[in-house]
Amino acid sequence: MIDPKILRQSASEVARMLERRGFEFDADGYNKLESKRKSLQIKNEELKNQRNISSKNIGIAKSKNEDILSLMQIVEEVNKNIKVNEKQLNETLAKINSIELDLPNLLSEEVPDGVDEQDNLIVSTYGTPKKFDFKPLDHIEIGNRLDSLDFESAGRISGSRFAVMKGSLASLQRALIQFMLNTHIQEHEYEEVYAPLLVQANALIGTSQLPKFESDLFKIEGDKPLYLIPTAEVPLTNLVAGKVIDERALPLKYVAHTPCFRSEAGSYGKDTKGLIRQHQFEKVELVQIVKPEESKDALMSLTSHAEKILRELKLPYQVVSLCAGDIGFGAKITYDLEVWLPGQDAYREISSCSLFGDFQARRMQAKWKNSKTGKNEFLHTINGSGLAAGRALVAIIENYQDESGNVIVPDVLIPYMNGLKIIKSS
RNA sequence: GGAGAGCUGGCUGAGUGGUCGAAAGCGCUCCCCUGCUAAGGGAGUAUGGGUUAAUAGCCCAUCGAGGGUUCGAAUCCCUCGCUCUCCGCCA
Numbered sequence: 001m002i003d004p005k006i007l008r009q010s011a012s013e014v015a016r017m018l019e020r021r022g023f024e025f026d027a028d029g030y031n032k033l034e035s036k037r038k039s040l041q042i043k044n045e046e047l048k049n050q051r052n053i054s055s056k057n058i059g060i061a062k063s064k065n066e067d068i069l070s071l072m073q074i075v076e077e078v079n080k081n082i083k084v085n086e087k088q089l090n091e092t093l094a095k096i097n098s099i100e101l102d103l104p105n106l107l108s109e110e111v112p113d114g115v116d117e118q119d120n121l122i123v124s125t126y127g128t129p130k131k132f133d134f135k136p137l138d139h140i141e142i143g144n145r146l147d148s149l150d151f152e153s154a155g156r157i158s159g160s161r162f163a164v165m166k167g168s169l170a171s172l173q174r175a176l177i178q179f180m181l182n183t184h185i186q187e188h189e190y191e192e193v194y195a196p197l198l199v200q201a202n203a204l205i206g207t208s209q210l211p212k213f214e215s216d217l218f219k220i221e222g223d224k225p226l227y228l229i230p231t232a233e234v235p236l237t238n239l240v241a242g243k244v245i246d247e248r249a250l251p252l253k254y255v256a257h258t259p260c261f262r263s264e265a266g267s268y269g270k271d272t273k274g275l276i277r278q279h280q281f282e283k284v285e286l287v288q289i290v291k292p293e294e295s296k297d298a299l300m301s302l303t304s305h306a307e308k309i310l311r312e313l314k315l316p317y318q319v320v321s322l323c324a325g326d327i328g329f330g331a332k333i334t335y336d337l338e339v340w341l342p343g344q345d346a347y348r349e350i351s352s353c354s355l356f357g358d359f360q361a362r363r364m365q366a367k368w369k370n371s372k373t374g375k376n377e378f379l380h381t382i383n384g385s386g387l388a389a390g391r392a393l394v395a396i397i398e399n400y401q402d403e404s405g406n407v408i409v410p411d412v413l414i415p416y417m418n419g420l421k422i423i424k425s426s
Numbered sequence: 427g428g429a430g431a432g433c434u435g436g437c438u439g440a441g442u443g444g445u446c447g448a449a450a451g452c453g454c455u456c457c458c459c460u461g462c463u464a465a466g467g468g469a470g471u472a473u474g475g476g477u478u479a480a481u482a483g484c485c486c487a488u489c490g491a492g493g494g495u496u497c498g499a500a501u502c503c504c505u506c507g508c509u510c511u512c513c514g515c516c517a
Binding site for chain 2: 072
């Protein structure tokens with residue numbers, strides 16, 4: 001959520017800044033609602049003040065055995081007015097709140113202009129795509145030859161966009177996850193977290209998947225509906241929801257491996273084949289909760305932690321700064337890591353690292369006590385994949401394939417594969 | 427799933443309809459006193475919102491959450507959540 005104070009003071013300026021995203025914000029409409037809110041609220045508080053005074057006087061009069069009838073009549077009248085006024089106030093507040101919840105975050109200045117992924121800015125590249133002296137296969141074909149990737153069974157069991165992995169590829173994914181977790185825990189000092197995969201709407205409002213993007217989520221119906229998490233960002237970030245964190249405990253750094261569930265309703269026709277876009281996938285997620293002045297550095301360090309995994313795996317990648325039109329709803333700035341996939345002859349997103357400023361913290365009411373000001377202030381949140389395991393598996397299969405359709409196990413994963421160095425096709 | 431107890435400020439804990447945002451203690455901050463890291467004295471010490479130049483006043487709201495009764499609710503009623511104890515069931 002954007003700071004309501006900023007919205008009140010300069011709605012049209014906010015509208016101009018959101019235009020960069022291609023988002024249209026009706027500043028005039030907002031201002032009208034806002035001035036309505038103001039007058040209603042002032043009136044409401046005046047009326048309540050009257051009632052409080054009169055009620056107090058009734059108590060005093062009663063204790064002195066004085067007549068209270070006339071006072072009672074006054075209050076009765078005031079109460080009628082409160083009822084009418086409060087209804088209007090609440091309606092206005094609800095409208096304002098729903099507008100504010102649907103407003104995307106303000107962008108950092110360094111976010112490049114642009115309307116879609118075409119305009120994203122390549123910040124840096126690491127490694128160079130390997131030249132194969134044979135035509136590299138895509139992971140679907142290799143998986144098929146290894147008899148380890150089975151989309152057909154998954155289709156029969158669950159429908160499209162699900163996968164069954166067997167044998168060595170299933171192990172390889174598990175090895176990847178273990179390797180990533182250990183690296184982040186031991187080298188990057190994140191705390192490992194095991195968290196719920198089913199969450200309430202409130203948590204999703206906190207991290208800003210709701211109310212706007214409900215169609216991307218899988219919902220479990222019930223008297224209290226639950227949602228399958230689309231990313232561990234949701235439970236990890238919500239760890240601080242409603243809390244005031246002691247300054248000395250900051251920064252908080254959490255890592256978790258979870259399955260992620262996305263209905264991806266809006267992306268029919270995109271990546272319909274293979275492991276790239278699934279309803280269910282494994283991901284290792286990094287979250288940092290920090291003081292505002294440290295948040296930019298935290299984004300850089302978190303991004304470097306995700307990069308470390310790609311480097312250790314010796315996978316070529318590029319770092320991309322998402323342009324204004326492509327950046328996510330709640331993010332101020334986002335760096336995507338795109339890994340080279342020989343099977344697609346293209347770089348594809350494998351991690352997305354974002355700084356949210358106080359956007360999520362404000363929704364979650366997550367604060368810290370600033371010892372300098374003595375005030376409780378909103379935290380800043382950062383998250384990123386470190387990495388998406390399913391896509392990392394694809395990258396390894398495709399980058400580490402040999403002419404015979406075998407997959408070489410990257411050095412750093414061999415210990416996690418019980419010493420296995422090569423996954424051989426039969 | 428069943429039965430019972432509870433949920434008050436940073437903490438402990440009082441408060442069962444009226445000037446209670448809330449006693450007292452602890453902790454913390456500042457000041458005074460004291461020649462020695464002790465003891466004592468005083469003042470202050472929740473959060474959000476509105477108004478405002480103001481982190482000055484004033485006002486509104488908040489005693490797990492949400493409703494209700496009442497002129498008036500921390501106190502009474504209802505619903506929900508959570509914690510603890512006992513029983514059942516279960517990985």
